[in-house]
Amino acid sequence: MKRIQSASELEAYRQECMASRDPQRTVITICAGTGCQAHGCSNVVAAMQQELDKQGLDQVEVKATGCHGFCERGPLVVIHPQGVFYNKVKVEDVPDIIARTVKEGEVIESLLYALPATKEQISLEKDVPFYKLQERIIFGSNGLIDPTSIDDYLAIGGYQALSKALTGMTTDAVLDEVKISGLRGRGGGGFPTGRKWESTRDVDSGVKYVICNADEGDPGAYMDRSLLEGNPHSVIEGMLLGAYAVGATEGYVYVRHEYPLAVANLTMALEAAREMGFLGQNILGSGFNFDIKISRGGGAFVCGESSALIASIEGQVGEPRAKHIHMAESGLWGKPTVLNNVETWANVPVIIDKGAELFRSIGTEGSPGTKIFSLVGKVNNTGLVEVPMGISLREIIFDIGGGIPGGRSFKAVQTGGPSGGCIPEEHLDLQVDFDELDKVGSMMGSGGMIVMDDRTCMVDVAKYFLNFLKGESCGKCTTCREGILRMYEILDKITRGEGELSDLDMLEKLASVVQEASMCGLGKTAPNPVLSTLRYFRDEYLAHINDKKCPAGVCKDLIHFEIDPDACTGCHKCARVCPVDAAHGKKKEPHEIDQEKCIKCGMCYDACKFDAVKII
């Protein structure tokens, strides 16, 4: 690779990259993200290449790409330029794909995605509802490029924003553009990125840092991982632009230990960028110097918090510290520092390249642009979805997500990661952005989105999240450490049917002190699951406390299973699955459950095809 020393050299090289990529040529992209690897995509990639070699089809290219977002359906194969979309592809399917689709242009029905409700099959990627309603300005390139090839990134316009900034824009112009774009931090707080940069720029200091937060501790979210794996150069380019704007010469990507592929692809991308002269001294002949190091995180959730993250990079215990002095003045090693999330950084090249106005035309007034959500739980299509801010929860869950599986009904959606709030059906038309989520007692957070159906107990949900947070609190401050514990204990007591009405007051009192008096964001947001469920599902708390009943049939101490003799056909299935032989009966006669023996595992309930097992 040769070192590129000016904007014109970059353009010339980009033309070469584009010329060698004939848009009419057949390219088979196969997702090689972590999700699809778990489904065995590596073997599909290898088989595809082998088969092409065998058949002498050397004009066809196989490209292993980053995550496309629809991981649940992996391995995913898309045949370009038509855009034929195959899901759950196995090694055995490979010869057929080549013989029929690549050679003959025929579509293989058995590999197509079918709508869960109508079973209607869809041939093209762009027509799959999961993708159709998305607006993938950040995440879209993931499916088109090989993340290990800097030429691929250049061919789709990569480092164009950098060259535009370094050759035609002052540092202030870059900063202004980001300010005007209204970009807000995607890592949780939604702080205006331009304003954050401005405070750092305004501090006079020889050394400044920019940091990319790729700690991603929220167990359900993986958009940051997927971006780093699938399009690392977009994050690098974003950091370059930020560093240029604030006057930083060194950058760090703080990435969690459990993300080996992200680290591998990022490392490769950094090396390539350095070799080509996008990192290092005198970048593109502009006199601007900047380089990036990788720092690997310890893995605790709280390490994603800004002051803990900095402590961790400095080699100290990754624990939050009081933030009465801003990072803009004194961050990493006491120097002015900008910390932004992976997705935030990935937005920056788009803003500089396409302009703030275009960016502002997407999303809402207060939250321009898109957001990537991790849609999981009781929803037909799970995965990563990038949508314009302002889209309704209903569109995300029902149109993109395909609704609730198994004919069940929607109950709530939890947004914002473990310390987000639960939003009920009455707010399904809420237009998702930072402020609207805040207003209903939840938050954007990491972009986690967990859909819950009517078989979810909201007291149990609150308890579940508090249990997670109890273990992830660093334990430094009293209110967070002891307060979360005591809230958890009260919730546990209520789910056991031992709750009293006064417990609800105590929960509210505790929640408000933990929220206001804790040191860092973990403690300050930890009460959200409790407060939001108390706000929208108080009836359910009251049922547990007053009637000693769990309306959703989840809390084991408050339910038991019975068989309705009229509905029971005596098929004996329940008896076969029951692990303790509590469900019993003679074949073809109504069965019974021995309440003494029953451990309330619910296996019989799930197994019965005749809905004869009832939760009482």
Add this chain to the structure above:
Amino acid sequence: MVEITINGKKVQVEEGTTILEAAKANQVNIPTLCYHELLEPYGACRLCLVEVVKNGRRSLTTSCNYPVTAPIEVETDTEKVINSRKMVLELLLSRCNTSPKLNQLAAEYGLKKSPFELHYDDCILCGLCERVCREIVGANAITFAQRGTERVVIPPFGEEAEFCIGCGACVYVCPTNAIQIQEDGEEKIIDRWSRVLKLRTCSECGMEFAPDFQLRFIQKKYDLPEDFFDLCRDCRAMKK
């Protein structure tokens, strides 16, 4: 100098002074548990909460680690402050009900009994011992380990605190009396840190007078002559 108000009274404070120090200097009492004037503020106990109004925005914050850099209004005894401090005390009392200092504070705030079930632990994780040992003594003998409710202060790896010189500074600062130091003739023992220190014998009178490890630590730290601590204090005084 910055002019701030504390409970409505205008006062001048040096920039960078903490709210707690500024309040003290003006005879306003704020309760603390994890603060010590010789140590770096730590902000863990959350007892020193006050309300601060800055640019029209009111928030609850700890005063021990809040440096004054702008003209703010501080209120140290609003209803919110009092109620929050009470909750902090109740949370701590339900962990440790044997600390004289904690019990006295509870009495001052009119608390009789914690509303939570007691999960007894004699340590409230104020971190004073860890800081005094690191910042003042320089021995770094003990450390925090684990997270959340599992958090503890222990010697490294939970083994004998092999860098502990037995100075007793941690014993002195601990607000709950969780650390005890014992001397039995030849040895000084700190059970909590699994530390047993041999005492040195005076070459003159033959009395055991101080932990050998401590004397070597001090001798090295201050670059004293090798034989500086051969004699106990009395014998050294006699010689002079």
